[in-house]
Amino acid sequence: MKVRIEGREHEAVPGQTVAGVLLGAGMVSWRTTRGGGRPRGVFCGIGVCFDCLVVVNGIPDVRACQRLVRDGDDIRMQHGAELPS
Amino acid sequence: MSRAHRGAEPRDAMSRVVVVGGGPAGMAAARAAAKAGVDVVLIDAGAKLGGQYHRQDSRAGTERFGLPPGVEHLAESVVWALEPVPGGHRVHLRTGPADAPGRTGRSIDTPALVLATGAYDQVLPFPGWELPGVYTAGAAQALAKGQGVRVGERVLLAGTGPFLLPVARSLLAVGAEVAAVLEAGNPARWLARPAGLLAGAGKLGELAGHTAALARHRVPYRTRSAVVAAHGTDRVEAVTTTRLRPDWTEVPGSRRRLDVDAVCIGYGFTPQLELAVAAGCALDGGFVTVDSAQQTSVPGVLAAGELTGIGGAELAAAEGEVAGASAARRLGARPAPPVRALRAVRRGRRFAAALAAAHPVRAGWHGRLREDTLICRCEEVRYGELRDAVREREAYGGRALKLVTRAGLGLCQGRICGRVVAELTGELTGEPGQSAAFARRPIAAPIRLGELAESPSAHREPGAGPPRVAE
Ligand SMILES: Cc1cc2nc3c(=O)[nH]c(=O)nc-3n(C[C@H](O)[C@H](O)[C@H](O)COP(=O)(O)OP(=O)(O)OC[C@H]3O[C@@H](n4cnc5c(N)ncnc54)[C@H](O)[C@@H]3O)c2cc1C
Ligand code: FES
Numbered sequence: 001m002k003v004r005i006e007g008r009e010h011e012a013v014p015g016q017t018v019a020g021v022l023l024g025a026g027m028v029s030w031r032t033t034r035g036g037g038r039p040r041g042v043f044c045g046i047g048v049c050f051d052c053l054v055v056v057n058g059i060p061d062v063r064a065c066q067r068l069v070r071d072g073d074d075i076r077m078q079h080g081a082e083l084p085s
Numbered sequence: 086m087s088r089a090h091r092g093a094e095p096r097d098a099m100s101r102v103v104v105v106g107g108g109p110a111g112m113a114a115a116r117a118a119a120k121a122g123v124d125v126v127l128i129d130a131g132a133k134l135g136g137q138y139h140r141q142d143s144r145a146g147t148e149r150f151g152l153p154p155g156v157e158h159l160a161e162s163v164v165w166a167l168e169p170v171p172g173g174h175r176v177h178l179r180t181g182p183a184d185a186p187g188r189t190g191r192s193i194d195t196p197a198l199v200l201a202t203g204a205y206d207q208v209l210p211f212p213g214w215e216l217p218g219v220y221t222a223g224a225a226q227a228l229a230k231g232q233g234v235r236v237g238e239r240v241l242l243a244g245t246g247p248f249l250l251p252v253a254r255s256l257l258a259v260g261a262e263v264a265a266v267l268e269a270g271n272p273a274r275w276l277a278r279p280a281g282l283l284a285g286a287g288k289l290g291e292l293a294g295h296t297a298a299l300a301r302h303r304v305p306y307r308t309r310s311a312v313v314a315a316h317g318t319d320r321v322e323a324v325t326t327t328r329l330r331p332d333w334t335e336v337p338g339s340r341r342r343l344d345v346d347a348v349c350i351g352y353g354f355t356p357q358l359e360l361a362v363a364a365g366c367a368l369d370g371g372f373v374t375v376d377s378a379q380q381t382s383v384p385g386v387l388a389a390g391e392l393t394g395i396g397g398a399e400l401a402a403a404e405g406e407v408a409g410a411s412a413a414r415r416l417g418a419r420p421a422p423p424v425r426a427l428r429a430v431r432r433g434r435r436f437a438a439a440l441a442a443a444h445p446v447r448a449g450w451h452g453r454l455r456e457d458t459l460i461c462r463c464e465e466v467r468y469g470e471l472r473d474a475v476r477e478r479e480a481y482g483g484r485a486l487k488l489v490t491r492a493g494l495g496l497c498q499g500r501i502c503g504r505v506v507a508e509l510t511g512e513l514t515g516e517p518g519q520s521a522a523f524a525r526r527p528i529a530a531p532i533r534l535g536e537l538a539e540s541p542s543a544h545r546e547p548g549a550g551p552p553r554v555a556e
Contacts, residue, residue: 049497050497061184066184
């Protein structure tokens with residue numbers, strides 16, 4: 001199974017979360033905050049804090065620690081505030 | 086069933102017990118109700134059963150837990166709202182990949198709703214806690230158990246309570262070096278409560294196993310110690326630790342710097358209350374009040390597990406078993422009284438009381454907050470802003486403070502900072518904190534705007550009243 005992180009192809013296995021793939025690829029942050037533009041990644045790991053937001057297949061505000069990857073997923077960093085969807 | 090909303094299947098109309106949560110409490114509730122002969126729907130956010138304690142590696146193609154026939158398990162499903170209907174509650178859920186648009190919506194009416202939504206880590210803020218590389222202890226545990234990921238190469242664990250020990254062990258198991266485990270309290274206090282100690286005999290054996298593993302790996306375990314700051318520009322590179330007095334103020338001159346690439350914090354747990362609050366269940370000391378049959382103050386709503394108090398997986402499962410039997414009774418079944426489970430609940434609660442008494446959070450940590458220390462991570466509200474808001478704008482009370490400072494109004498809706506804001510406000514105003522104001526959340530689980538528009542409650546029959554989500 002393959003996913004793209006910022007356009008670059010990465011191996012993934014079924015059952016991995018987006019956070020699992022990103023951390024496995026050596027990243028610790030993939031979002032910047034709306035106010036201070038500060039980097040954030042996983043904090044709570046179980047879906048309650050919303051620090052780990054990421055853009056998956058063009059849809060922002062996806063919790064990376066909760067979303068399981070699918071073959072071909074396009075994963076991108078989330079910068080500041082995204083429009084609600 | 087004229088009041089049931091359009092499209093509800095007959096099986097979704099008041100014919101089954103609904104359990105929310107697939108952890109030890111929820112699984113036990115579903116099993117007990119099914120054993121009594123009633124049909125059950127078990128709804129859980131995870132792809133696999135187990136909740137936190139029994140978290141499975143989601144990459145393994147196996148399922149460790151079986152549920153009896155008569156239980157329908159809805160995986161990857163979140164309950165985002167509840168509303169009262171005649172004779173029970175309507176449970177609104179969405180099934181599909183987390184936070185994806187277009188998940189399948191469904192509503193189930195039930196006369197017996199068991200809430201078993203568990204808890205999450207409580208973290209106390211300190212300078213630098215917002216840096217990437219600072220995690221909750223639970224995050225480290227969930228990533229190790231569920232994904233085989235270690236959060237760092239060299240990790241420091243800090244906080245209070247026995248939960249730090251299994252986390253340290255899991256970190257070792259995925260190949261991390263554990264620089265130290267810092268316990269802010271002094272667990273020698275356990276010995277002062279022999280009754281609670283005996284009650285938790287099983288749990289103590291488990292803890293002894295963790296302690297032995299730590300000793301084998303020569304992991305330092307320091308009591309009366311804490312992290313006072315995390316350092317780094319875009320990620321954690323080091324931390325400062327300190328020794329604590331019994332009131333958790335610092336011992337002067339005891340600061341030390343330690344190079345680590347991750348730090349994991351856990352000061353106990355906060356219950357996941359939103360559904361219980363939405364249902365209108367009475368709370369006591371921040372937990373859902375239940376009677377000996379696990380019934381809440383709201384008829385037809387039962388609660389089990391960490392929602393009712395923090396006492397570990399064994400107690401959660403015992404409470405779940407009792408709740409499941411009570412729920413089955415509401416559907417007309419006549420199960421035998423779950424005598425053994427009732428006894429286990431009483432024993433477990435004694436253990437929980439001893440646990441809470443042995444690991445209190447002491448106010449001395451307030452002294453480590455600086456003007457610019459973030460309190461609310463989501464809205465990036467700093468301690469100085471919160472303090473000024475309280476002092477100068479007379480923004481007393483959780484609700485008013487939320488509006489003035491935005492603390493608790495961010496994406497997590499105050500789940501992370503609510504208790505802390507209430508505690509700090511209480512100290513600044515001299516009035517007890519109002520943490521209940523922070524458990525009220527518009528939506529119990531995130532759903533997308535498009536999904537909200539097409540949810541059944543948005544086009545219900547006239548006169549059915551507004552959906553009862555926590556305002
Ligand atoms: C991250 C974390 C890791 C932990 N790991 C351990 C450990 O390794 N060892 C240990 O002794 N204790 C651990 N604990 C402590 C743990 O809280 C309890 O011991 C035990 O798991 C509690 O059981 P429970 O059934 O009450 O809740 P949980 O096990 O927390 O189960 C609750 C379940 O409800 C689901 N849920 C919540 N809200 C909704 C909703 N709205 N819709 C659908 N589903 C929902 C959750 O996804 C979860 O699966 C951990 C706690 C946390 C927060
Ligand atoms: S890390 Fe907290 S929601 Fe994902």
